[in-house]
Amino acid sequence: MEQIEKCKVISKTEIVNGVFDFTVENENIAKKTKCGQFLHIDCGDKSFLRRPISICDAFDDKVRFIFEVKGEGTKELSQKQVGEYIDVLGPLGHGFEIKNYKNPLIIGGGIGIFPLFKLAKELNSNANVFLGFRNKDRVCMEDEFDSVSKMCIVGTDDGSYGYNGYIANAMEHYIKNNPCDVIFSCGPMPMLKAVKGIAEENGIECQISLEQRMGCGIGACLVCVCESIFEGTNKYLRVCKNGPVFDSKVVKL
Ligand SMILES: Cc1cc2nc3c(=O)[nH]c(=O)nc-3n(C[C@H](O)[C@H](O)[C@H](O)COP(=O)(O)OP(=O)(O)OC[C@H]3O[C@@H](n4cnc5c(N)ncnc54)[C@H](O)[C@@H]3O)c2cc1C
Structure with missing residues (x-):
């Protein structure tokens, strides 16, 4: 059963322009969390809609949790100060499934890198990590990922830092020449x-996390559905409840 929790903000840093890194205190959530899960946060804005982070x-x-200021909700959240409390529902969703992989690979882009950090830690520093950003000014968490991975490659779409181009291209080149399960x-x-x-194409298992627009966060409102390969009642899956992490073969993107 999902629970609403009060979380005290104990640290807050703007790690790149408009991207805020928050740590909050809450033992219940910390103990229950599995990597890839999310929080549904009451940001305190007028809409009364929670935002998934x-x-x-x-x-x-x-x-x-780390978030980029996009609109009213995340702007309001970014203004919370150390010592204040945030109202949070979570942890929610179905996270990453970790089996006994020999050569795991992690690839994240932009704000999508954040849920991958706990995963990299739980893979016992055995993953090869690829992180892509629009440009050098958006690069973050490189050292942290580096410290919990076997190898960490960073790239930028405009070539202003690291690998020049889309990070999926760097990954494709890598898996053509190296084992990856x-x-x-x-x-x-x-x-x-x-x-x-x-x-x-390469017959590799793939788990992807979708960051769809969301309503209730607990499977009731169907705002966040995505199309699956199934027919019948499972044709549309709820990202908040069935996901956000899916086997890539199951969802149509
Ligand atoms: C499971 C999940 C996990 C997420 N984790 C993170 C995270 O770790 N860090 C982070 O920065 N963001 C994350 N997001 C995205 C985040 O929820 C949205 O950026 C946030 O809800 C925007 O709220 P807002 O009120 O600030 O902006 P709004 O006013 O609601 O929207 C501002 C702009 O952002 C667009 N937008 C809003 N939500 C999304 C979305 N889900 N995908 C694409 N565009 C969107 C709107 O269309 C609009 O253009 C996650 C989303 C999901 C579903």
Whole structure:
């Protein structure tokens, strides 16, 4: 049963322009969190709609999440100060499934890198990580991912930092020449489509996290549905409840 929790903000940093890194205190959420799950946060704006934000990390009684200011909700949330309380529903959703993989690969783009951090840690620093950003000014968490992965490649779409071009291209080149038994991904839709295609062409298992627009967050309102390969009642799956993480072969992007 999903529970509403009060979380005290214990640290807040703007890590790149308009992107805020929050750590809040809440033992219940920290203990229950599985990587890839998200929080549904009451940002305190006029709309009264909660906003979904992925859990970046959770340990002891601490829960970390990082978000980009997009509209009214995230703007209001970014103005919360250390010591204030946030009203949070979570942890929600179906996260990444970790099996005994030999050569896991993680690929994230933009704000999609945040839910992949706890995953990289839980893969015991055994994953090869690819992170893509629009340009050098948007690059973040490189050192942190580097410290919890076997290898971390960063790229930018405009070539202003690291690998020059779409990070899915760097990943495709890598898997043609190196063993890989699973791909985990989160990021913008064009990147996810490319990753799904590359994984399927190469017969590699792939788990993707979708960051669809969302309403209730608990499976009741159907705002966040995505089309699946199934027929009948499972044709449309709810990202908030059945996901946000799906086997890439199951969803139509
Ligand atoms: C499961 C899940 C996990 C997420 N995790 C993170 C995270 O870790 N960090 C983070 O920065 N963001 C994350 N998001 C996206 C985040 O929820 C939205 O950016 C936020 O709800 C926007 O709210 P707002 O009130 O600030 O903007 P709004 O006023 O609601 O929207 C501002 C603009 O952003 C667009 N927008 C809103 N929601 C989305 C969305 N889901 N996808 C694409 N465009 C959208 C709107 O169309 C509009 O153009 C996640 C979304 C989901 C579904």
